[in-house]
Amino acid sequence: MPSYPIHPIKSYIRRERLSATEHTLFNTLFPLYTAPLTGLIVPSLLFKRSAATLIEIGFGAGETLIDTACRYPEWNVLGIEVYRPGIVNVLRIVHSKKLSNLRVIYDDAACVFADRLPKESIQGIQAYFPDPWPKRRHHKRRLFQTPFIPLLAASLEKGGWVQIVTDWEHYAKQISRVFDSAREPWVQMPVPATRNSQIITKFKRRALSAGRSFYELFFEKKPYLSLNI
């Protein structure tokens, strides 16, 4: 696990254990397809090309991340995760499919957005089924809450967007509220048809079998309004 400054939101539980095979894959593929563990991540340098960059936060086993990279070869796609078995799975597929437009960031998303991305360098951010922390006493561990939203805004280009899918109504309402009350001029809008993903992830399957509904949230970052006074 990389070292990083202490951040008020700790939205995940460390699950680092790997089998012997995963361990070998991790050590072999990590240097090839992963962003450096420290310092600024400049997408154009990492991918050796200038292109619109999309980030997925908390990709789990990587189903939607891989699908995004395959569907949009013209995009640079970055996945942030702290779950090592998921990272190994993605690295393995990136290697076998020779996906040159997908790289992994092994770090806490809160820290990455706090100080590891150049300002206004990202076009889109997606998060599928972020940990809902359903118990009331754990709500403080949810990632998408007030301190995190300005960090997302700073990293996004004007006109950039954030798409979040959750199966927890309470979390969906909280997310809408925090974007709504954030200082940045976010506009909530329906999910564009081009952004509808039919991919079934582990957590989507779990939600489907439990009969839970999905809440799809989409926010666009508008340019600041200049006041003529």
Ligand SMILES: C[S@@+](CC[C@H](N)C(=O)[O-])C[C@H]1O[C@@H](n2cnc3c(N)ncnc32)[C@H](O)[C@@H]1O
């Ligand atoms: C509920 S799982 C969802 C995984 C995947 N998106 C899916 O739909 O199957 C949430 C994932 O977010 C990751 N996660 C939570 N907080 C994170 C953070 N601050 N930085 C990076 N990853 C995080 C967890 O490790 C976990 O794999």
